[in-house]
Amino acid sequence: EAGVAQSPRYKIIEKRQSVAFWCNPISGHATLYWYQQILGQGPKLLIQFQNNGVVDDSQLPKDRFSAERLKGVDSTLKIQPAKLEDSAVYLCASSLDNGFQTQYFGPGTRLLVL
Amino acid sequence: GESVGLHLPTLSVQEGDNSIINCAYSNSASDYFIWYKQESGKGPQFIIDIRSNMDKRQGQRVTVLLNKTVKHLSLQIAATQPGDSAVYFCAESKTGRRALTFGSGTRLQVQP
Numbered sequence: 001e002a003g004v005a006q007s008p009r010y011k012i013i014e015k016r017q018s019v020a021f022w023c024n025p026i027s028g029h030a031t032l033y034w035y036q037q038i039l040g041q042g043p044k045l046l047i048q049f050q051n052n053g054v055v056d057d058s059q060l061p062k063d064r065f066s067a068e069r070l071k072g073v074d075s076t077l078k079i080q081p082a083k084l085e086d087s088a089v090y091l092c093a094s095s096l097d098n099g100f101q102t103q104y105f106g107p108g109t110r111l112l113v114l
Numbered sequence: 115g116e117s118v119g120l121h122l123p124t125l126s127v128q129e130g131d132n133s134i135i136n137c138a139y140s141n142s143a144s145d146y147f148i149w150y151k152q153e154s155g156k157g158p159q160f161i162i163d164i165r166s167n168m169d170k171r172q173g174q175r176v177t178v179l180l181n182k183t184v185k186h187l188s189l190q191i192a193a194t195q196p197g198d199s200a201v202y203f204c205a206e207s208k209t210g211r212r213a214l215t216f217g218s219g220t221r222l223q224v225q226p
């Protein structure tokens with residue numbers, strides 16, 4: 001079974017530029033999450049989707065971050081404009097929606113904002 | 115938050131010894147707990163999970179213990195191997211809110 005796929009793996013941009021990340025969850029997983037992991041810390045939830053609907057985006061900085069999950073499969077996370085403090089690893093995870101909560105993570109996208 | 119910045123607590127053990135990694139959680143309403151292993155440059159990898167109606171669960175070389183009275187979780191790794199070297203995170207969740215709240219992590223270093 002293929003795991004969670006993410007691209008790109010690395011991205012370097014200058015502050016005030018825009019960037020987008022892509023995630024393809026495990027086939028059949030209805031729930032998709034985006035986490036931000038700052039160096040030396042645990043992942044922090046940004047947004048959670050159930051199929052193509054948003055379940056929780058309370059910690060998403062909506063003035064600059066946006067995410068969508070069209071057709072309930074792939075998802076994109078965008079930052080516009082980026083700030084220095086957005087430098088982090090952006091992790092995508094997915095889980096089945098049958099009561100089990102085990103989340104499986106992708107390799108992440110490492111973002112450096114200069 | 116539970117940030118410890120760049121200075122993660124570190125546990126150093128000899129190859130072949132048993133390792134115990136501890137975690138304190140804050141939400142007494144949490145009913146699902148999970149341990150992840152994260153190697154450098156990779157995403158967190160599922161190790162083992164436990165629900166609040168249990169106090170112990172065993173996997174292959176790993177055991178998770180849950181003490182709800184003191185809100186404490188531990189991960190025991192038997193016969194630690196060099197490949198176990200990584201950062202280990204505990205995470206908690208509450209039924210109805212599937213998103214996980216992660217702890218700050220512990221770095222495990224296995225000395226050959």
